[in-house]
Amino acid sequence: MESEPLQEKEELFRYDCKQFLIELCMQMKKRFPFEENSLIAMLKVVEPAEALSTKRDLKSLGKLAVHFPTLIKEDELDLLQEQWRDLLYARDTLKGISQSATVFWNDLLSVKDGNNKEKFNLLATFMCNLLALSHSSACIERIFSQINQVKTKQSNRLDTNTVANRLLAKQAITRQEVTYQKWEPSISLIKDAKLGHCHMRYKEREESRKKSNTATLYHSEVNDVDDEELEEDPMPVSFFLQ
Template sequence: MPPKYEQHYREEWEKMSEFKQWLTRAKEDSTKAYCKYWIGTDNASSMTGVNNGVHSLLKTETGNENLVLVRCLCHSLQLAITHASEKSLPRNIEFLIRETYNWFSHSSNRQLFYKELYKTINCGKEPLKITQVCSTRWLSIEPAVRRVIDQWLELKSHFEIVKQKENCYMAEMLYSMYNDPVNHLYLLYLLPILDEVQRVNKNFESNDRDPTKLLNDLVELVESVARRIILPIAQIDVLTATNLESYLDPSPYMGYGFELKLTEYELLPEAERNLRHRCKQFTLKLIQEMRSRLPTNITILRTMSMLSVQETLKAIKPPIIKLAQEFGCQANEIERIVVQWRNIRHTDWENKCSTVEFWSEVYGYKDSADNNPFSELASLAISILSLPHSNAEIERVFSQMNIVKTKLRNRMSLHTLNSILHIRYGLKRSGKCCHSYNVPENVLKQIRGIKESLVMPMTIAIEDGPSTSQAQAHDEADIDDLQILFDLY
């Protein structure tokens, strides 16, 4: 069992600029410390629960009312769509998407038959595969719905043939759903909304987006979805209004694809009213779900956009005082930040395209006295740019971990796994791969020397006749061979 280490609070941290603004010692235990302002989590109830979640417990025990909960927004959007669908849409919509994928996923004969049918209908063009909706894959909903809509006629024809040919109850059930125009209209209404959510979700998952504009993208998404069902003349703040139901449009425009197909299908008036009502209820529920997952201080956080390189270098720009106060800056620091905020546009900067590169340049800027005249402002900007909006990168690490350590390699030690991940991401950061990276010669010499010292005793033991324990030691040495390389770094 490897030894465990605990990091205790150190008094010198209070004097370090990297820590003193956000770290504070716990009152009940001087060996512990808490973050003053922020905690980023996923949306597990144990983390975000109102009564017993980690956030609420920390807030209660530390007495810090400024502690802000920042949920993973990729998780939040996924959960908002899921909950809104469960409460407002017919259950057979989710069943249709799921079972269509399951129908083809385990049968190559069904895939081949559908492929030939699709090519016959579309003059030799091959179909795209039906994708799966997965609760742990945030970007899976929109592609699955889009594939079903794009191949609606072909799928309907396929299940019509199969239900007669195979006398299959599932095929008959799926055909009845594809033959129902209401199901098609539901998906046509959902698709544009899912497309908007998908776009924002990709922005939060990306590593090359401007972080100062991400929260504005999220707010614009909520407002865009709300404008689908709210009266155009309604002068309300969608983020804070408590009575959205009072401003609903009695006959909103449901989208071009929806309205076009609705005229073709010629539904009965009662069926059309019920369809429109449930679509409105889904949209209203989605707005409520997204609003409930926004940070409580979203109004202040939206002002982060003023730190974008375009806004920062403008002659007329909003004051930065409230943003500095929100991030715990002291009065003397705010005074210097205000002066630096006013003067930063008078310096000729090289990086004016990327916000991250711009503030990196500001952070490393030196004047004639080798001092940084924008030190406080740059530190504030770097702190804001480092806020955790999503844990998409953590999910990518989990995926890499599952690739490296499989059931066949389940004896790999944690240290070896951690070293492999460090190497993979180190090569990624440097823009190289295992084929283009040159291992230093001195490292290769050390590897050869250690390898020979390990192999020699094993050779002698094998000549004498290996025992079970010796064979096991040999296997463990093979597993840890790669670890030798990592230790040398």
């Protein structure tokens, strides 16, 4: 007699779970393009099995590459397509490479032709960059969390440049794998900070990055200070408290 109510609750729970999954799929279908020729569908070429298949759907890799202008230049599209085509011809010689996507495309960088030149350098680099793309906004949300720690209710008048400089300083210290209590800035670093050279170098790199279309695998951290500058002529933190 007591098991009947529990059975009814279990059935209700299973039904609610099923309805939740159905609604989840419907909402995802509304928000993401899952059509046959959509961007998401084309991204399956990063899988080695798909890329090496004679029945692969994406004949022209340029259709995918045009969606990522920061990863590849327009004048490199022809060479990219040429290497994409040659990959199919070389499929028998690549069977020994791991079929893990990250390992496959990384190892493909070292494959050379008869002239001892990298045969698939542009293609492999493009695929590695696709694999390195952030699949969520978690890295951005972490930055916002750091901003909230810097710009609090007590310091809500800080301007953007001050907040940015504090974040850069935090990243520089974190990169040394020490806490701010133990970190000792060098004399040259203090001089650069007073003259604004650190921020100037950061702005110059940002401008250079915007002008060029070359890709990089690491965008999440800004390295504003050279390691050598942090290590030479240490100055105690108490200097700043005087």
